[in-house]
Amino acid sequence: KNQVEQSPQSLIILEGKNCTLQCNYTVSPFSNLRWYKQDTGRGPVSLTIMTFSENTKSNGRYTATLDADTKQSSLHITASQLSDSASYICVVDLNRDDKIIFGKGTRLHILP
Amino acid sequence: DGGITQSPKYLFRKEGQNVTLSCEQNLNHDAMYWYRQDPGQGLRLIYYSQIVNDFQKGDIAEGYSVSREKKESFPLTVTSAQKNPTAFYLCASSITAYVQNTEAFFGQGTRLTVV
Numbered sequence: 001k002n003q004v005e006q007s008p009q010s011l012i013i014l015e016g017k018n019c020t021l022q023c024n025y026t027v028s029p030f031s032n033l034r035w036y037k038q039d040t041g042r043g044p045v046s047l048t049i050m051t052f053s054e055n056t057k058s059n060g061r062y063t064a065t066l067d068a069d070t071k072q073s074s075l076h077i078t079a080s081q082l083s084d085s086a087s088y089i090c091v092v093d094l095n096r097d098d099k100i101i102f103g104k105g106t107r108l109h110i111l112p
Numbered sequence: 113d114g115g116i117t118q119s120p121k122y123l124f125r126k127e128g129q130n131v132t133l134s135c136e137q138n139l140n141h142d143a144m145y146w147y148r149q150d151p152g153q154g155l156r157l158i159y160y161s162q163i164v165n166d167f168q169k170g171d172i173a174e175g176y177s178v179s180r181e182k183k184e185s186f187p188l189t190v191t192s193a194q195k196n197p198t199a200f201y202l203c204a205s206s207i208t209a210y211v212q213n214t215e216a217f218f219g220q221g222t223r224l225t226v227v
Binding site (some may be wrong): 042045049104105 | 118157
């Protein structure tokens, strides 16, 4: 069964600190792996998109990595800000049937 | 401004009523999607449309209906047959159906509550 598992389920860090969110997947083969940020009560906003052949992609303070051998992706946030408080969702596009699979997200809380 | 717009932001429905959620995009995207989000769960696909006048069932289509008469519009009707409709509904669009490096844009969501 194709799965996308994210960890931790929730995370609390102090403003200014770095953090790393994890995404493990069993989907195969896939075309894209994406990370989205979703503020409470809002729609998800794309942070990064990586194809299966890419192993890193940055967007400002957000850096996503992809290890296709271990089927793991991570999202690293540097110098966290209060506005980073949100859910971060890992999404994998299957390379067939136009299917995509969403992880359940990691809820990140930044404390002042 | 280009974007994808959902309305209303909040919607209340009495049991047994049908309600329609609006989704409009001016991005000239061919593909549009409806998802449902429940607490602690990933987004689940309800319906999607790859082109005007065509749509396909997603993973949880029962109790929902859609239409795609115009490229810009993809309304979702939550019917009385949907047993647990209270949820956060998200509409998305992309240039084409999901292919390599295709960006998907989401609306701001509609929170539907059955009262």
